[in-house]
Amino acid sequence: MLAAARAASLRASFARSSPPAFRYSQRAFLATTTSESWKPGKSVHGYTVLETRHVKELELDAIRLKHDKTGAEHLHIARDDSNNVFGVGFATPPDNSAGVPHILEHTTLCGSRSFPVRDPFFKMLNRSMATFMNAYTASDYTLYPFSTTNPVDYQNLRNVYMDAAFFPHLRELDFKQEGWRLEHENPNDKNSPIIFKGIVYNEMKGQMADAGYLFWSKMQQYMFPGTTYAHNSGGDPSNITDLTHEELVHFHKTHYHPSNAKFYTYGNFPLEDSLQFINSKLQEFSPITPPLAEKIVKPFESPRRVSLTCPVDPMASPDKQTKMSVSFLTNKATDTFDGFGLRILSDLLTDGHASPMYKALIESNLGSEYSANTGYDGSTMVSSMSFGVQGMKQDDIAKVEETVMSVLNQVKEEGVDPKRIEAIVHQMELGQKHKTSFFGMSLMQGLSSGWFNGCNPVDLLELNKNIERLKAEIEAGPFFQNLVSKYLLSNPHKLVFTMTPSPDYGAEVAANETTRLMGKTSVLTKADHEAIYEQGQALLKNQEQVEDVSCLPTLKVEDISKKTKTFALEHSAINSVPVQWRPTSTNGITYFRGISVIPGLTSELRQYLPLFTDSLTSLGTHTRAMSEIDDEIRLHTGGIRVAPFLSTNHSSIDRTEEGVSFSSYCLDRNQDRMYDLLGSLVRETNFDNVDKLRTLIQGNASALSNSVADSGHVFARTNAGSRLTPAGNASELYGGMTQVQFMNALSQKEDLSEVSQRLKEIAELAIKRSSLRLALTCGEDQMARNENVVGQFVSRLDARPMDAPSQQIAFVATFENSFFALPYGINFTAKCLRGVPYTHEDGAKLQILASLMSNLYLHREIREKNGAYGGGAGYSPTGGLFSFYSYRDPSPQKTLTTYQDSVRWALDRSDFTEQELAEAKLSLFQRMDAPVSAAEEGMIVFTEGITDEMRQTRREQLLKVTSADVKEVAGRYLLDQPFSHCILGDNKE
Numbered sequence: 001m002l003a004a005a006r007a008a009s010l011r012a013s014f015a016r017s018s019p020p021a022f023r024y025s026q027r028a029f030l031a032t033t034t035s036e037s038w039k040p041g042k043s044v045h046g047y048t049v050l051e052t053r054h055v056k057e058l059e060l061d062a063i064r065l066k067h068d069k070t071g072a073e074h075l076h077i078a079r080d081d082s083n084n085v086f087g088v089g090f091a092t093p094p095d096n097s098a099g100v101p102h103i104l105e106h107t108t109l110c111g112s113r114s115f116p117v118r119d120p121f122f123k124m125l126n127r128s129m130a131t132f133m134n135a136y137t138a139s140d141y142t143l144y145p146f147s148t149t150n151p152v153d154y155q156n157l158r159n160v161y162m163d164a165a166f167f168p169h170l171r172e173l174d175f176k177q178e179g180w181r182l183e184h185e186n187p188n189d190k191n192s193p194i195i196f197k198g199i200v201y202n203e204m205k206g207q208m209a210d211a212g213y214l215f216w217s218k219m220q221q222y223m224f225p226g227t228t229y230a231h232n233s234g235g236d237p238s239n240i241t242d243l244t245h246e247e248l249v250h251f252h253k254t255h256y257h258p259s260n261a262k263f264y265t266y267g268n269f270p271l272e273d274s275l276q277f278i279n280s281k282l283q284e285f286s287p288i289t290p291p292l293a294e295k296i297v298k299p300f301e302s303p304r305r306v307s308l309t310c311p312v313d314p315m316a317s318p319d320k321q322t323k324m325s326v327s328f329l330t331n332k333a334t335d336t337f338d339g340f341g342l343r344i345l346s347d348l349l350t351d352g353h354a355s356p357m358y359k360a361l362i363e364s365n366l367g368s369e370y371s372a373n374t375g376y377d378g379s380t381m382v383s384s385m386s387f388g389v390q391g392m393k394q395d396d397i398a399k400v401e402e403t404v405m406s407v408l409n410q411v412k413e414e415g416v417d418p419k420r421i422e423a424i425v426h427q428m429e430l431g432q433k434h435k436t437s438f439f440g441m442s443l444m445q446g447l448s449s450g451w452f453n454g455c456n457p458v459d460l461l462e463l464n465k466n467i468e469r470l471k472a473e474i475e476a477g478p479f480f481q482n483l484v485s486k487y488l489l490s491n492p493h494k495l496v497f498t499m500t501p502s503p504d505y506g507a508e509v510a511a512n513e514t515t516r517l518m519g520k521t522s523v524l525t526k527a528d529h530e531a532i533y534e535q536g537q538a539l540l541k542n543q544e545q546v547e548d549v550s551c552l553p554t555l556k557v558e559d560i561s562k563k564t565k566t567f568a569l570e571h572s573a574i575n576s577v578p579v580q581w582r583p584t585s586t587n588g589i590t591y592f593r594g595i596s597v598i599p600g601l602t603s604e605l606r607q608y609l610p611l612f613t614d615s616l617t618s619l620g621t622h623t624r625a626m627s628e629i630d631d632e633i634r635l636h637t638g639g640i641r642v643a644p645f646l647s648t649n650h651s652s653i654d655r656t657e658e659g660v661s662f663s664s665y666c667l668d669r670n671q672d673r674m675y676d677l678l679g680s681l682v683r684e685t686n687f688d689n690v691d692k693l694r695t696l697i698q699g700n701a702s703a704l705s706n707s708v709a710d711s712g713h714v715f716a717r718t719n720a721g722s723r724l725t726p727a728g729n730a731s732e733l734y735g736g737m738t739q740v741q742f743m744n745a746l747s748q749k750e751d752l753s754e755v756s757q758r759l760k761e762i763a764e765l766a767i768k769r770s771s772l773r774l775a776l777t778c779g780e781d782q783m784a785r786n787e788n789v790v791g792q793f794v795s796r797l798d799a800r801p802m803d804a805p806s807q808q809i810a811f812v813a814t815f816e817n818s819f820f821a822l823p824y825g826i827n828f829t830a831k832c833l834r835g836v837p838y839t840h841e842d843g844a845k846l847q848i849l850a851s852l853m854s855n856l857y858l859h860r861e862i863r864e865k866n867g868a869y870g871g872g873a874g875y876s877p878t879g880g881l882f883s884f885y886s887y888r889d890p891s892p893q894k895t896l897t898t899y900q901d902s903v904r905w906a907l908d909r910s911d912f913t914e915q916e917l918a919e920a921k922l923s924l925f926q927r928m929d930a931p932v933s934a935a936e937e938g939m940i941v942f943t944e945g946i947t948d949e950m951r952q953t954r955r956e957q958l959l960k961v962t963s964a965d966v967k968e969v970a971g972r973y974l975l976d977q978p979f980s981h982c983i984l985g986d987n988k989e
Contacts, residue, residue, distance in 0.1 A: 046279035070258035084267030087145035093228035093293035099235015106178035113167035126919035127554035156553035187536035206888035212372035260290035266440035295381035309502035325388025329493035333453035346376035354627035368702035423634035437931035653880030712828030827985030844957035
């Protein structure tokens with residue numbers, strides 16, 4: 001489950017991320033949904049059809065229906081796509097910050113009427129081939145979606161999800177486990193101190209330690225006073241401990257009702273089947289009037305200013321940690337065209353090197369990067385637009401506000417560059433054609449906020465209608481200037497919001513928790529103490545209980561395909577450069593990827609490699625500014641991405657390939673421009689542009705530091721693995737805590753001449769014909785044209801042979817532990833051990849072992865008992881590392897002990913049952929067999945050298961793993977073997 005999913009994550013511009021089209025032929029299928037049965041006014045299985053609309057640009061049919069008895073809404077998107085989606089959601093606007101929608105989201109999935117087991121949601125993760133399963137809480141609604149390509153699996157999951165949503169147990173013990181409780185630190189020791197525990201409680205302690213989330217959530221509360229948005233739907237820890245079980249049950253009764261529900265189905269499974277099933281479940285409900293919430297804020301009569309404190313970032317420059325934004329109230333959700341225009345205006349103002357806000361706020365070094373709320377936010381009933389920065393000096397607060405308003409006035413007077421508008425329209429066209437494998441799910445997420453706030457969701461799909469109107473409006477007058485004037489410059493509902501770091505912030509949060517705890521424990525009677533102890537014992541007993549889960553539906557190992565899905569590839573050479581071709585239907589798009597291997601990079605230069613790859617798309621060339629190039633990239637491609645490349649050899653975890661990968665895609669008509677732009681960047685980047693380099697370094701340092709609070713388990717695992725294999729070491733240098741610290745150190749350098757020199761040294765090694773290999777995916781009719789243009793691209797690259805690699809000290813594994821003190825009030829842990837390469841038969845056994853340990857032991861011990869938001873084990877089949885991890889963990893040392901205990905558990909328990917092994921295998925094949933986009937077909941051969949034959953062998957090895965195999969590798973690779981562990985947080989002990 002997502003952590004109180006930031007509404008900001010659901011506000012992605014529909015214009016910028018317009019849903020792509022799938023490749024499949026659809027006419028025969030669509031004819032069934034445009035038949036007489038689906039005409040408006042028709043009655044179908046207890047529903048009335050409200051409208052049916054064909055959306056040509058996305059090649060889909062949308063059908064809106066309403067349940068006759070309860071009034072439940074249903075949106076079906078008919079497409080010939082096998083990755084079918086089901087979702088049910090409810091309007092859940094909170095009236096306080098106790099987190100009832102979020103805690104209810106968790107508790108709902110802890111057992112229901114037809115599936116009376118402790119956590120059917122997590123158990124179904126291993127009894128399914130779902131391509132996606134989750135639940136998440138936004139500002140004013142909660143969604144329960146899944147997707148799968150298997151019809152039986154779809155029916156199984158739909159049954160479990162429906163029963164969980166409408167008929168959950170909502171037991172008090174589950175509320176206390178998932179939400180919050182008072183419990184002895186050691187539940188078996190009455191003399192140990194009583195503390196706060198709970199999964200959501202600890203999750204939100206970690207969430208509120210995320211600087212970006214903290215800034216966004218607090219800003220929203222002050223932007224929308226007197227409305228539901230002034231409350232934190234995820235829960236503020238200082239308020240969570242006020243929520244009662246009775247309030248939770250009441251919230252479910254009044255909000256999780258069909259009259260307050262919206263259903264979403266997508267794909268090529270029959271709509272009639274879903275309607276018939278849903279109708280059968282809803283018949284026992286009578287209609288109600290859903291509770292109303294205040295969503296419309298009373299407009300400010302004059303601008304407001306709010307200043308709060310936030311924690312100090314120990315990794316960042318101490319004098320540049322202030323965050324601020326200037327926010328404006330904009331359109332109602334139902335004003336869909338204004339929303340469309342404002343999203344585009346937001347992109348024009350903020351997106352890319354040529355945007356005026358970027359130049360004025362970031363390139364000027366007023367701030368290191370945009371504030372977390374910058375841009376258009378359509379996730380609320382009345383939307384907002386914000387412009388701000390983080391990583392700024394406190395003395396510059398007035399200057400930033402003045403700069404924002406100056407840019408807006410300039411845009412009102414001068415308008416926007418027509419070429420940039422053209423580039424955005426091009427991105428929309430490209431977005432409609434670009435294939436992704438999760439179109440249905442991304443479509444649902446893009447529609448949800450508007451749908452729950454009164455929009456007709458089908459209107460949000462019709463991109464071309466909005467584009468045509470936009471063109472007419474621009475032709476008729478100063479369209480964007482009018483939006484700036486109406487919503488931004490002449491708007492008294494303006495909030496200037498600031499957060500400044502305080503060294504006392506962490507102590508104040510801890511003191512607040514202590515005060516709340518004392519307030520609850522000081523009034524406890526002897527009987528209360530006994531009840532708390534008994535409750536702890538009951539919860540332990542419940543968590544330890546071996547359940548009969550036969551009531552849950554499941555797929556079987558026999559449902560897993562015995563054959564690996566393969567893709568027809570062709571291979572050739574262009575100017576001696578190897579090229580892999582994937583000819584397929586791409587809807588008129590060419591996908592390009594290149595890898596340049598750089599042998600013998602020193603450790604110092606390897607630390608600079610991420611900065612080097614970012615520089616190629618940030619610094620510009622000796623003849624053209626990056627702002628000009630960036631406009632060209634947006635006008636002719638889907639973007640150019642350059643990143644460090646790292647691959648572990650499939651037959652030895654002590655051998656790696658390292659270098660640079662670069663990729664892009666474009667409409668077929670723009671192939672020549674795409675390769676020209678790529679060639680210009682890799683050959684001509686100006687590494688002496690120190691002003692842009694400084695901006696890039698400061699932005700990277702800020703972004704890396706901000707990402708640790710949200711992804712601390714990834715950083716912990718990367719660091720723990722860095723001492724065990726060469727690839728682990730490189731991963732740490734490229735993107736671990738070492739890179740975080742390195743980039744923050746660079747951000748404080750005044751003289752960047754040495755940095756420029758290091759980047760030039762890498763450029764001399766980086767992209768040569770002799771070290772290059774390419775991969776192209778395109779229509780068969782475009783292969784010859786691509787070959788010609790690629791030949792021109794390659795001919796302009798450095799043809800000199802790669803220098804002999806410098807002598808490097810051979811990597812030697814060391815087994816050390818590390819701790820990073822960070823002011824999160826919560827912790828992340830990881831432990832890593834060496835395994836085997838991809839082609840070794842024990843790799844499959846270790847994968848199954850990791851799944852068994854996670855699902856049968858670690859989930860219970862780390863999440864349910866210890867209250868961490870998450871934890872488990874994983875085995876990297878390509879990297880060869882076995883790892884344990886925990887996420888937002890209150891007791892890291894206890895978790896490290898649990899890791900070791902899990903090995904003994906695996907060895908001492910009786911044989912794993914066939915059902916347990918089957919579930920472990922299903923969980924692995926769920927990921928292995930997930931749909932991939934056309935752009936990713938065949939890429940494992942290109943990037944890792946793993947052939948179809950190797951993949952088939954691995955598949956067969958996984959399918960035949962036995963209980964004895966699992967126990968044998970647990971003893972050989974995990975018991976009493978050397979390891980490294982890492983803790984991130986504020987609790988080393």
